[in-house]
Amino acid sequence: MIGRLLGEAVVELRRNLARTLLTASGVTVAVTAFTLVAGVGEIARNAITEDLEGVGGRAGTVALTLDTGAPLGEVGTARAADVMAERLGRYEPRARGRAVLATSETVRRDVAPLPSKDPDDLPCGSSTSFGGFPEDSSGGFSSGSGQGLFFSSPCTLPVYAVDPELLGVMGAPMVAGRWLRPEDAKSLAVPVVVSKALATQLRDVEHPTLESLLGSVIRDEELVQQPLVVVGVVGDNAVTNVLGQPGAGFVPFEARSRFTPTGDRGMITAMAVIDPAGAERIANQAAADARALLTQAGFSRPAVSGERIDEAGALGSALRVLDLVLLAIALVTMGLGAIGVLNVSLMTVRQRVREFGLRRAVGARPRDLAVLVLCESVQVTLIGGIVGVGLAMVVGLVLTLLGVDGVRDLGLVGIVRPAVLGLLVAVATGMAGGLVPALRAVRVSVLDALRR
Amino acid sequence: MTGDRCVDLQLVDCSKRFTQPDGSVLGVLSDVDLSVRGGETLAVLGRSGSGKSTLLNILGLLTDPSEGTYLVDGRVSHELDEDERCRLRGEQFGFVFQDYVLMERRTALENVAAPLLHASDAAYRNRTAAARHMLGRVGLGDRERSYPWQLSGGQQQRVAVARALVRGPAVVLADEPTGSLDIDTGAEILDVLLSLAAEQGCSLVLVTHDERLSKLADRRLVVEHGSVRPLADGRAEPVLP
Structure with a gap:
């Protein structure tokens, strides 16, 4: 029945082309804006993830360490x-x-010594064995700036x-x-x-x-x-x-x-990358297993320790903020789009009360009418969403061609997530905007409708 | 498309009351006993507001009696859930309304095919051909792509007749189908309706003001003061307003 109602909805939209296009254009603007914002968010997400994973390893990185204490x-x-x-x-679903x-x-x-303010900044973790590095002090090495301590070992x-x-x-x-x-x-x-x-x-x-x-x-x-x-x-x-x-x-x-x-x-x-949920527990369990196996294999009191070594906590909180911002934008966009769709759909349902009465008289169930109205609003917003996502991609392409910072890193794959999100927002907008009119259509009294 | 099913309709001690906006209760029908046998043509006459349309709506499962029992082919209407009621309405009944009730943004062909949206898969797949066939039977084979506003009143009612019959219903319920038409056109419509109903073997319940047209039916009833009584042929009852 859904397929039949989808077909009916298509016919209805085609017969009301002006209304359809006007409604869809509003959604197009909203989805274009959302997709672009989501794209920017994706760039920020990639940058944050890259930075934090570059520092602490991928989320869910666990390590087993064996300190032999003697040559093996x-x-x-x-x-x-x-x-x-x-x-x-055994516990590595992700890598x-x-x-x-x-x-x-x-x-x-022998290298030229590099000044440093703080011995803890030094690459070897020991101020007594640092020989220093030449002019390039970037990338987590000494943050010296020409004054402070000097090391030459x-x-x-x-x-x-x-x-x-x-x-x-x-x-x-x-x-x-x-x-x-x-x-x-x-x-x-x-x-x-x-x-x-x-x-x-x-x-x-x-x-x-x-x-x-x-x-x-x-x-x-x-x-x-x-x-x-x-x-x-x-x-x-x-x-x-x-x-x-x-x-x-x-x-x-x-x-x-x-x-x-x-x-x-x-x-x-x-080391392995596993599901971050329960990573600590798995690391400990794997360490215990490894200890037992190594003991069986003849190793004397193997000191195996297991721990999680990534910085997913920092990654998670940074991305959570980003996700919240995106969610807020999505909700505002969806709200604006839904209000537009709601307005048009309510007016349409009011105009079509007699038609709904007739449909009920010839066998339509109340929920058929609800699905029909929902199909229409979702189809309109989906059309608007597809056009909107397409427009956003064109804008992204133009920015890429213009060489705007960060955009060139997004690539075609990077736009997929914002595009999918944009389409989901469009569909959700259609659902939200069509829900109230659909419920109105359900409540249409056949007799009252036919008397109009 | 030919309906080979005969469905008996039976009202037993049925009454219908409406609550008015001011809270008062208006009794429209009281203690009505009525049987419609499969394949018969029944004319229902009565003054405006006498309850003819309400009677038709009860028969068509568009509303329930306030009291009494309505049996559709032996099944009690009160006990039908909404889905079953919709299914029965779509499969067993065809409706023709006084003012056609066509979908303005749909062509004549699409209007006729509308009931088949809820039909079986086979009937749905064949809906265009079935609708085209019915349009041809009502004499509008060349107007299938016309929208309602492009058709005359008589043509629109022909479309409505084709729509009522396209699923091969067991019963056609026609509520003053000629009421908005001139005498000649009304007679033509009724002729089409009666002949197609007879051809399909379905019952026809015809509500009308026109005593002359009502004589074309097998049986005639008059609704008066909420009661329904038979009208013998040749008796000139004062039923017209």
């Missing part, structure tokens, strides 16, 4: 990493988790052996180049992704080697001279909060033994 050796490390990743992998093997090696490059920077999925876990954009790929582990010259800070350090090195990255801690002469290829640069903030250290180098997990042949790789961390 190559086999032991791989086994422990696999167990932890497998445990966490693959994988072991992240972290080592800390010392970079012994070498800085300890970590190198992480990671799975390629780590970038997805961190949710951090690449600053330049590309992230690691699975096939990188087999490359002769090992591809390395470095943080911005480390990139600055390596900038002047013509042919970087392992020594350039790790300094002289590795005694193996052949290994030290192993060529590196820096394939990408990642932002510092993501590294800082997700892995706990600012500035770092990343090498393929499968190629880890080529960097640290001693097998002493510090802490093993497995």
Whole structure:
């Protein structure tokens, strides 16, 4: 019956073209405005999300950490990493988790010292080992401005052996180049992704080697001279909060033994992005499972801890404000549109009382009339909504072509959410505006209507 | 389209009262006993305000009697829920009103097809052909795309007759179908109505002021002072206003 009534509504709208177009044009203006505002909101949402995820990892990032306290050796490390990743992998609906093997090696490059006001700002977390960085102090590093403390000791920077999925876990954009790929582990010259800070350090090195990255801690002469290829640069903030250290180098997990042949790789961390709801509980459960499994596998009192490491709270509150603003705009837009639709629909229903009486006489149920009136108002607003969304997209395209800041980042995918929201607002407007007239149509007395 | 169903209608001790805006109660019909057998033609005469239309509205399930029982093919009208009442109205009854009651923004063809919106899937799919056929039967095959305002009164009433018959109802209820027409046109309409009703085998309850036209019916009743009584052929009862 709905299909039949939709067809009836189409005929009714076509026969009242002027009324239909006038009503739809009001909705068009409202939906265009809403979609544009929603588009701007989407840009803001993307920016906030990018910033906060770049700092704290994606919402729902959990980590299992194993502090061995003693070298595990190559086999032991791989086994422990696999167990932890497998445990966490059981709870990973949103992204693959994988072991992240972290080592800390010392970079012994001589660099010009950088002034800093506060030792806590320093990248290594220790004021005694900071060697400072050249002119680029952006990205969470020292905020010095030419006065304050000076440090000239070498800085300890970590190198992480990671799975390629780590970038997805961190949710951090690449600053330049590309992230690691699975096939990188087999490359002769090992591809390395470095943080911005480390990139600055390596900038002047013509042919970087392992020594350039790790300094002289590795005694193996052949290994030290192993060529590196820096394939990408990642932002510092993501590294800082997700892995706990600012500035770092990343090498393929499968190629880890080529960097640290001693097998002493510090802490093993497995990370995954899971549903934020209950993330803490899942992290604790996975840690307990991993402890039990590692004990069964022969590890002596494995200290596995599980925790949630993202900053979804900050992300959530920031986005909640944005959503509330959007909701308010949507409600105002819908209200204005609905009043227009309500006005026209009420007038129309009043004019069509006799028709409704006739329809009842020939078999229409009261709810058929209600659905008919609702179909008409929703169709009008949907037409207005589609045109409105189209207009908003054209405006967005023009702004993009004009190179307005932020708009170019929105892209076609970015407009989908505002467009869908715009259409939903249009439909909701039709429903809201048509509801009262529909109820009026239901209450039409057949006899009174036919006597008119 | 031919209705092969015969539906018996029966009013038993039915009364109808209306509450006036000032709160007073107006009795229109009292203790009416009436049977309409399947396939018969019944003319109902009476003065204006005598309750003829109210009687027709009760028969067509547009209103209920205040007291008494109305049986539609053995089913008590009071016990029908709204959906069932609508279904019965659409399937079993066809209505013809004095002032046509056509949808102004719909063509003649669309007006005739309107009742089929609530018909079975097969009938709905075939609605245009059925409506076109009925329009042809009432002599308006060439006016199917005309809007009501483009038709004369007689033509509009023909459209209304086609609409009443398009679902093949068991009973056609015509409330002064010639009341807005001149004598000749009225006679033509009634002729069309009677012949098509006979062709489809449906009952016809015809409310009219015109005693001459009422004689075309199988049986005649007069409504007077809220009561309904039979009118024997050849008896000149003072029923006209």
